[in-house]
Structure formats: C-alpha cells, structure tokens
Amino acid sequence: MAQPVQFVITVDFSDEEANAVAGRASVRTAALDGLFTAIKSTLDQILTNLALIQRDDGALLDGTVLIQTLSSEVLALLSSTAWAVRGAWLTGTVYAKGDLVKQSGIVYVCMTAHTAGVFADDLAADKWGQVTANATAATTSFAPTSKISAVTVQAAIQELDDELRPSIAILNHQLYNGL
Numbered sequence: 001m002a003q004p005v006q007f008v009i010t011v012d013f014s015d016e017e018a019n020a021v022a023g024r025a026s027v028r029t030a031a032l033d034g035l036f037t038a039i040k041s042t043l044d045q046i047l048t049n050l051a052l053i054q055r056d057d058g059a060l061l062d063g064t065v066l067i068q069t070l071s072s073e074v075l076a077l078l079s080s081t082a083w084a085v086r087g088a089w090l091t092g093t094v095y096a097k098g099d100l101v102k103q104s105g106i107v108y109v110c111m112t113a114h115t116a117g118v119f120a121d122d123l124a125a126d127k128w129g130q131v132t133a134n135a136t137a138a139t140t141s142f143a144p145t146s147k148i149s150a151v152t153v154q155a156a157i158q159e160l161d162d163e164l165r166p167s168i169a170i171l172n173h174q175l176y177n178g179l
Contacts, residue, residue, distance in 0.1 A: 003047065003051055003054070003056055004047055004050065006043070006044065006047055007039065007040050007043040007044070008040075009037070009040055012033060013029035013030075013033050014033050016029065017029040052064075082098050083098050083100055085100045086099045087101065087102065088101065088102055088103070089101040089102065089116065090116060091117065091118070091119070092116060093115070093116045094113075094114075094115050094116075095114060095116060095127075096110060096113050097110055097112060097113050098110060101128075106130060106131075107130075107131040108123075108129060108130055108131060109131050110127065110128060111126055111127055111129050112127045114127050137152065137153040137154035138152055138154040138155075139152065140152060140153045140154075141153075142155070142156045
C-alpha cells in the first residue's frame, strides 16, 4: 500500500460567490473554505506522521520499533536466556543455541552451537530452525506421487486442474446436454 495521496482543495467557494457562480449566493462560503482549510491542515499532519512510521508497502518503517516500544512480554522473552537476538546472519560467526538471526528476510533460531559456514549448508544440517513464516503454495514442498509429478503445492494444484478440467467439461456437456 502506497502512502495516501495528499488532500488538495480544488474549489474556493469565496471566489465562486464573488464571481456570482449560480447557487452560491445562499451558501456560507467563507465557513466552507475555513472548514476545508482546517481539514486539509489536519490531513497533511496525519500524512506527515504516517510517513514517519509506514513504508510505501504498508509495513512499519525500518527502525520504527525500539526497545522501549516493546511490550513487557516481548521484553521478558528477549531478556530470557532462551533467545539472543544477533541481527543479520554472518558467515564465520560463532553462534550459540538460541541465537536469533535474520537471513533473506526470514528469522531463524540456532538449534546447534556452531561456527557459521555457508548458510544453505548450515540450514540443511539442521543447525537453524525457521521462526518466521514465508511459505506460499509456490514455495511449500510437495512429495510427487504416482499420478502427480509436481514438487510444490502450487504446481500440484495446477497439474490437477489441468488434468481434471477437460473431464469436467465433458461431464457438464453430457449431464446438461450442452446447456
């Protein structure tokens, strides 16, 4: 979601009244102009404040959440000995069980103390466990069967759809006689 569009006043009712635009003589144009000016001012302030905390994609602006803004429950979890927030994953770093790192936008917890090598290798060796979810049907693994060769859930759905659609069309034609 992009940032909201700034409000722009497009009509000056006082000008319309002064120029005798039809229907404006009985309207309190100065009051309307004052009201719209106040609305614009408030909206501009809201948009300025929103831009301080929200990125254009709708997520919180990076660096917005500070330690003092966290709930007491989150602070207790972070200060416990179960977790240690380490930031971005780095090769060659010594990690302890319970260390939290971020790699390619995903948060992982260290499952086994080790010195980081290649992240993909460490992940495959079960040294890291994924904490945050980023799974979609296109990225979730699917075990091929004797009838479906796809290796992701999305591909399996597509394969089934491709195989079943012609049969359904034939059945519909036969059942409803072409209706």
